[in-house]
Amino acid sequence: MTRELIISLDAMGGDHAPDIVIEGASIARERSPNLEFLIFGDETRIVPLLTRYPILKNCVEVCHTDKVISADEKPSQALRRGRDSSMGQSIQAVKDGKANAAVLAGNTGAQMALAKFILRTMPGIDRPALATLIPTSRGESVMLDLGANVECDENNLVQFAIMGAAFARTVLGVSKPRVAILNVGVEELKGSDVIKEADRMLREANIPMDYRGFTEGHGLGGGEMDVVVTDGFTGNIALKTAEGTAKMIANLLKRSLNESAMSKIGALFASSSLQSLKDHLDPNNHNGAVFMGLNGLVIKSHGGATASGFASAIGVAIDMAQNDLAGKITRDLTNFNSAAEDASVTEKVPESLNDDTVVEMNIKEQK
Amino acid sequence: MTRELIISLDAMGGDHAPDIVIEGASIARERSPNLEFLIFGDETRIVPLLTRYPILKNCVEVCHTDKVISADEKPSQALRRGRDSSMGQSIQAVKDGKANAAVLAGNTGAQMALAKFILRTMPGIDRPALATLIPTSRGESVMLDLGANVECDENNLVQFAIMGAAFARTVLGVSKPRVAILNVGVEELKGSDVIKEADRMLREANIPMDYRGFTEGHGLGGGEMDVVVTDGFTGNIALKTAEGTAKMIANLLKRSLNESAMSKIGALFASSSLQSLKDHLDPNNHNGAVFMGLNGLVIKSHGGATASGFASAIGVAIDMAQNDLAGKITRDLTNFNSAAEDASVTEKVPESLNDDTVVEMNIKEQK
Numbered sequence: 001m002t003r004e005l006i007i008s009l010d011a012m013g014g015d016h017a018p019d020i021v022i023e024g025a026s027i028a029r030e031r032s033p034n035l036e037f038l039i040f041g042d043e044t045r046i047v048p049l050l051t052r053y054p055i056l057k058n059c060v061e062v063c064h065t066d067k068v069i070s071a072d073e074k075p076s077q078a079l080r081r082g083r084d085s086s087m088g089q090s091i092q093a094v095k096d097g098k099a100n101a102a103v104l105a106g107n108t109g110a111q112m113a114l115a116k117f118i119l120r121t122m123p124g125i126d127r128p129a130l131a132t133l134i135p136t137s138r139g140e141s142v143m144l145d146l147g148a149n150v151e152c153d154e155n156n157l158v159q160f161a162i163m164g165a166a167f168a169r170t171v172l173g174v175s176k177p178r179v180a181i182l183n184v185g186v187e188e189l190k191g192s193d194v195i196k197e198a199d200r201m202l203r204e205a206n207i208p209m210d211y212r213g214f215t216e217g218h219g220l221g222g223g224e225m226d227v228v229v230t231d232g233f234t235g236n237i238a239l240k241t242a243e244g245t246a247k248m249i250a251n252l253l254k255r256s257l258n259e260s261a262m263s264k265i266g267a268l269f270a271s272s273s274l275q276s277l278k279d280h281l282d283p284n285n286h287n288g289a290v291f292m293g294l295n296g297l298v299i300k301s302h303g304g305a306t307a308s309g310f311a312s313a314i315g316v317a318i319d320m321a322q323n324d325l326a327g328k329i330t331r332d333l334t335n336f337n338s339a340a341e342d343a344s345v346t347e348k349v350p351e352s353l354n355d356d357t358v359v360e361m362n363i364k365e366q367k
Numbered sequence: 368m369t370r371e372l373i374i375s376l377d378a379m380g381g382d383h384a385p386d387i388v389i390e391g392a393s394i395a396r397e398r399s400p401n402l403e404f405l406i407f408g409d410e411t412r413i414v415p416l417l418t419r420y421p422i423l424k425n426c427v428e429v430c431h432t433d434k435v436i437s438a439d440e441k442p443s444q445a446l447r448r449g450r451d452s453s454m455g456q457s458i459q460a461v462k463d464g465k466a467n468a469a470v471l472a473g474n475t476g477a478q479m480a481l482a483k484f485i486l487r488t489m490p491g492i493d494r495p496a497l498a499t500l501i502p503t504s505r506g507e508s509v510m511l512d513l514g515a516n517v518e519c520d521e522n523n524l525v526q527f528a529i530m531g532a533a534f535a536r537t538v539l540g541v542s543k544p545r546v547a548i549l550n551v552g553v554e555e556l557k558g559s560d561v562i563k564e565a566d567r568m569l570r571e572a573n574i575p576m577d578y579r580g581f582t583e584g585h586g587l588g589g590g591e592m593d594v595v596v597t598d599g600f601t602g603n604i605a606l607k608t609a610e611g612t613a614k615m616i617a618n619l620l621k622r623s624l625n626e627s628a629m630s631k632i633g634a635l636f637a638s639s640s641l642q643s644l645k646d647h648l649d650p651n652n653h654n655g656a657v658f659m660g661l662n663g664l665v666i667k668s669h670g671g672a673t674a675s676g677f678a679s680a681i682g683v684a685i686d687m688a689q690n691d692l693a694g695k696i697t698r699d700l701t702n703f704n705s706a707a708e709d710a711s712v713t714e715k716v717p718e719s720l721n722d723d724t725v726v727e728m729n730i731k732e733q734k
Contacts, residue, residue, distance in 0.1 A: 246588075248589060266637025270632075
């Protein structure tokens with residue numbers, strides 16, 4: 001791991017920019033001494049901050065720009081005027097081969113729009129997806145899409161499954177990840193037509209994954225699957241519901257443990273165990289969502305992440321850059337598509353069949 | 368509260384039927400001495416159980432039927448052959464005015480199909496919805512739809528909002544419930560067209576609710592809203608994700624507290640506080656989902672509920688029956704629809720306007 005890795009950073013994105021970004025970079029550099037940074041943003045604010053972190057002295061290049069994408073800017077506005085912003089330029093650095101990956105906080109819609117516009121989607125991918133790791137009682141699972149696409153068709157979902165499986169093989173280190181589609185029940189007859197068709201396509205596909213059919217919301221926290229596939233609307237709501245529920249329970253637990261002298265003593269005795277549980281559930285420790293399916297790596301950090309959380313997102317970028325995520329996806333997509341082509345050839349109607357049979361087969365295919 | 372209330376029960380539904388159903392009835396009767404029961408199912412199994420609960424001696428009528436809807440029966444099968452099953456007959460008892468409400472466990476799809484077929488939807492409601500109470504850090508919120516309708520249009524969502532608000536006024540005792548639609552962001556430009564249109568309609572509606580626009584998954588656990596409206600697909604997944612997350616954290620907490628001698632001592636001191644937290648989060652204590660929008664009350668219990676959980680579902684039936692839920696919904700729907708009619712009258716184009724103006728207005732309406 002001696003090869004240098006260059007990460008481009010938008011210093012101006014997120015709730016506590018640029019402080020958190022620079023501090024996060026220093027933490028990441030402590031963990032991975034082969035890191036270098038291209039930092040885009042207002043140099044009058046960045047340079048004074050850099051002096052606080054001597055570890056960053058010889059591994060940072062600051063690229064000044066006044067232009068910043070604000071948190072409430074619409075994706076269409078970001079596209080019109082955002083290419084020379086700190087966000088746009090940090091993505092452009094990946095496109096130009098100057099950086100191995102970009103790590104950005106802040107306005108997700110603008111990030112998605114600019115990343116898609118500048119990097120373009122990989123061949124065979126119709127729409128990129130936002131994927132992240134979620135904590136489970138067994139460790140972590142990959143979930144996607146988390147909000148990049150509000151409405152998805154069956155091909156999108158199949159592509160998400162292929163990309164999610166590649167993510168899991170890269171980051172979780174499982175050779176045949178268990179993959180499932182999120183649904184309202186595990187029976188094949190449940191759910192929308194889009195979901196049922198995606199399920200059928202994945203059952204027949206020959207890709208390095210252990211496809212398990214449908215999974216329900218109950219199973220997310222249990223870590224029954226390595227990869228959970230869903231449309232961006234449902235994924236966004238499921239992820240935020242899980243985070244909100246965890247926060248609610250943490251608050252109720254804190255309140256309960258402050259209720260009486262007895263419970264306060266109990267909390268004191270159990271404090272180190274409770275802290276390790278808190279750490280496992282802290283979104284900062286699972287920070288770093290990946291825009292999958294682009295010709296280049298862009299990692300999104302939570303807008304409200306801590307410096308340590310931002311460093312986790314940089315860690316995801318390192319994993320992805322060093323483990324050839326893009327190569328895995330391209331190979332699996334090629335296999336999937338060539339298998340689908342083979343199948344369509346063998347499904348062609350033999351000449352000996354009469355018209356009635358052909359009509360019947362057409363009807364079946366249209367279903 | 369001296370008026371008698373008659374609840375019909377499907378003794379054969381749920382994972383632990385009929386035992387849990389009969390024991391649950393006995394617990395409910397202890398809590399509400401004015402209760403009477405019509406119990407449908409296999410009398411050779413029900414009657415011996417009844418002898419264990421003397422409290423049920425003079426308030427139960429057993430109606431024998433051999434026919435049972437199994438857990439894996441499809442809604443269409445249930446409709447074809449389920450009307451004289453224990454499930455069908457307990458709903459029919461509500462239709463015939465013999466019972467104030469039916470409480471059923473087991474096969475949700477079959478319940479929905481039979482309830483809708485036997486009771487029919489209320490005037491003005493296109494589709495019934497399944498609503499339930501969810502625990503929050505402030506108390507409870509109402510959420511609907513939880514799986515009755517996989518795909519919904521804007522009118523469905525508006526009707527769900529009206530029904531959910533009536534539920535909250537009945538059970539939570541708030542006069543102007545805070546109502547919001549679940550979405551991937553709180554800005555008006557986010558989400559699908561269906562959601563945006565439902566949002567617009569509710570903003571303009573004059574009904575007894577404090578309509579707040581969109582809410583995100585994060586807000587569910589915090590209890591920011593009294594009523595959360597969503598389609599059945601998203602609602603089902605959000606609810607199960609919340610339950611699954613709560614279970615995951617409970618397991619992790621248990622494991623953490625068993626980690627060391629110190630943490631075990633801590634758990635012992637804090638045990639009563641931890642127990643009250645566990646009780647608040649136990650789905651059995653929030654059991655009882657309501658099929659809203661039917662001409663009659665049908666309450667669904669979790670299939671895996673405990674006897675105490677089944678008694679909670681009966682408690683919801685009592686609340687609903689005594690507080691004129693149906694009347695509230697009918698009044699609000701009538702007000703909403705007449706206001707919409709008034710608005711469409713005033714929106715008619717005055718004759719003095721020229722064609723260009725008319726074209727422009729049409730375009731705006733189509734957006």
